[in-house]
Amino acid sequence: MKTTNPNFARLMLVATAFWVATSPVSSAAEAPVNAAKPKPVDPTLQGEEIAVLTQPPFVPPPITRRHATKVIVHLEVQEVVKRLADGVDYLFWTFGGDVPGSFIRVREGDLVEFHLANHPSSKMPHNIDLHAVTGPGGGAASSFTAPGHESQFSFKAINPGLYVYHCATAPVGLHVANGMYGLILVEPENGLPPVDREYYVMQGDFYTTGRFGEEGLQPFDQRKAEDERPSYVVFNGSVGALVGDNALKAKVGESVRLFVGNGGPNLVSSFHVIGEIFDRVYQEGGIRPSQEQVQTTLVPAGGSVIVEFGLEVPGTYILVDHSLFRAFNKGALGMLKVEGEDNLLVYSGKEVDAVYLGRQAEAGTDAQRRVVELEAARAAAITADPKIASLTKEIQIERGKGVFMQTCFVCHQMEGQGIPGQIPPLAKADYLMEDRDRSIRIVLQGMTGEVVVNEKKYNGVMLPMNNLSDAEIANVLTYVRNSFGNQGDAIAPDEVRRVRAELPVVNTPAFE
Numbered sequence: 023m024k025t026t027n028p029n030f031a032r033l034m035l036v037a038t039a040f041w042v043a044t045s046p047v048s049s050a051a052e053a054p055v056n057a058a059k060p061k062p063v064d065p066t067l068q069g070e071e072i073a074v075l076t077q078p079p080f081v082p083p084p085i086t087r088r089h090a091t092k093v094i095v096h097l098e099v100q101e102v103v104k105r106l107a108d109g110v111d112y113l114f115w116t117f118g119g120d121v122p123g124s125f126i127r128v129r130e131g132d133l134v135e136f137h138l139a140n141h142p143s144s145k146m147p148h149n150i151d152l153h154a155v156t157g158p159g160g161g162a163a164s165s166f167t168a169p170g171h172e173s174q175f176s177f178k179a180i181n182p183g184l185y186v187y188h189c190a191t192a193p194v195g196l197h198v199a200n201g202m203y204g205l206i207l208v209e210p211e212n213g214l215p216p217v218d219r220e221y222y223v224m225q226g227d228f229y230t231t232g233r234f235g236e237e238g239l240q241p242f243d244q245r246k247a248e249d250e251r252p253s254y255v256v257f258n259g260s261v262g263a264l265v266g267d268n269a270l271k272a273k274v275g276e277s278v279r280l281f282v283g284n285g286g287p288n289l290v291s292s293f294h295v296i297g298e299i300f301d302r303v304y305q306e307g308g309i310r311p312s313q314e315q316v317q318t319t320l321v322p323a324g325g326s327v328i329v330e331f332g333l334e335v336p337g338t339y340i341l342v343d344h345s346l347f348r349a350f351n352k353g354a355l356g357m358l359k360v361e362g363e364d365n366l367l368v369y370s371g372k373e374v375d376a377v378y379l380g381r382q383a384e385a386g387t388d389a390q391r392r393v394v395e396l397e398a399a400r401a402a403a404i405t406a407d408p409k410i411a412s413l414t415k416e417i418q419i420e421r422g423k424g425v426f427m428q429t430c431f432v433c434h435q436m437e438g439q440g441i442p443g444q445i446p447p448l449a450k451a452d453y454l455m456e457d458r459d460r461s462i463r464i465v466l467q468g469m470t471g472e473v474v475v476n477e478k479k480y481n482g483v484m485l486p487m488n489n490l491s492d493a494e495i496a497n498v499l500t501y502v503r504n505s506f507g508n509q510g511d512a513i514a515p516d517e518v519r520r521v522r523a524e525l526p527v528v529n530t531p532a533f534e
């Protein structure tokens with residue numbers, strides 16, 4: 023039976039697939055751009071088509087053709103703020119707008135013409151390393167793409183299997199931690215055995231300054247990433263991405279194939295479906311079933327697995343990383359809802375217990391979403407009140423004084439007077455007062471090079487202080503802007519958060 027998916031059509035990124043009768047491989051004479059490097063003609067290729075890409079949890083339809091072709095893949099990198107959990111946003115870097123990136127499906131022997139675009143609104147250059155590519159860097163060197171640009175390279179899919187792709191731009195760990203990974207399936211020449219449903223699930227670990235569930239736009243935390251202490255471990259890019267209304271669906275009697283990836287960047291997944299046994303496991307994403315009747319299978323970081331199972335009994339099956347604190351406390355939990363007739367010969371019992379699922383069961387409910395909206399509205403109403411605003415500023419100044427006395431005064435001195443010729447003053451400092459965002463950036467990023475403050479030149483080094491929280495930076499700047507003869511306004515933690523998010527590498531010492 024063919025894979026049938028009712029939601030499939032509306033999720034296609036590129037719904038067109040077409041054939042061109044003429045030879046797909048242009049000769050050197052027809053393509054003057056490549057004149058210097060004539061491409062050899064591949065006699066095995068017939069025709070040309072545009073790849074159908076899908077967003078998770080959906081998978082493009084199985085390939086039915088029995089010959090190789092030229093497949094054109096268009097993938098666009100987008101840097102987008104999206105939900106990581108209820109009330110928690112994160113600036114994701116994505117292949118195709120989602121985490122994980124769009125699913126790519128080609129056939130063994132195909133020539134893949136890859137177009138990687140980087141949206142003009144991106145702040146960072148990106149590239150792609152496909153583990154399906156045979157060649158240095160897996161395409162990374164040929165696909166380095168600045169914002170607003172597009173790169174093109176081609177590769178022959180000579181190895182069938184389920185492969186991870188990811189960004190490999192330095193610092194690689196950061197790009198992958200921000201969500202830059204996905205799966206490409208190279209189907210074997212004769213295809214995979216038919217099943218009723220196929221889905222795409224990919225695990226990833228996320229490192230935010232705030233703890234799990236701490237609200238607001240959360241910046242990346244370099245130290246937690248180095249220590250491999252994620253705040254979130256999730257399937258398909260967010261807590262609850264496969265829960266409730268977003269659960270995977272199937273019916274009793276059907277067979278299901280999951281293409282499971284692990285983007286990491288750090289953790290290995292112990293992938294398990296509570297209440298099911300994998301009839302077949304294609305270990306590590308290889309193309310032959312290598313094991314049968316498996317309970318839990320390892321998915322390496324930067325690796326994958328294919329699992330297949332039949333469904334005998336209706337109910338809700340829970341997908342987890344069986345490292346259980348990840349599942350129940352950090353988000354690595356999804357659901358497969360199976361409808362159909364009870365089969366009392368196989369199982370009789372009550373539905374999945376809500377207590378067992380804990381807080382994950384409620385993720386994504388309307389009530390929770392509403393509470394987040396109301397809390398945001400309340401916070402906005404409070405800050406809009408001028409009396410509260412001025413009291414807030416007084417509190418910030420007092421708190422900021424504490425930060426200054428711990429952190430800044432050693433160099434800038436007690437009265438902010440600085441040290442002549444070495445440390446610029448903050449007292450009555452024109453440079454400080456000129457530009458709010460710049461002063462935030464100086465604390466986050468540090469400062470070097472020549473600077474003129476109150477008509478005197480300085481050329482020293484101030485180290486970044488990005489280990490201070492948004493609130494601490496807002497408070498210390500509010501303090502200096504309202505002390506030592508300066509007359510200024512308050513700087514809100516939200517401004518610091520915004521500036522920090524605009525500088526995604528700020529927490530990341532350059533690795534190159």
Ligand SMILES: [Cu+2]
Nearest residue numbers: 148189191197
């Ligand atoms: Cu990247």
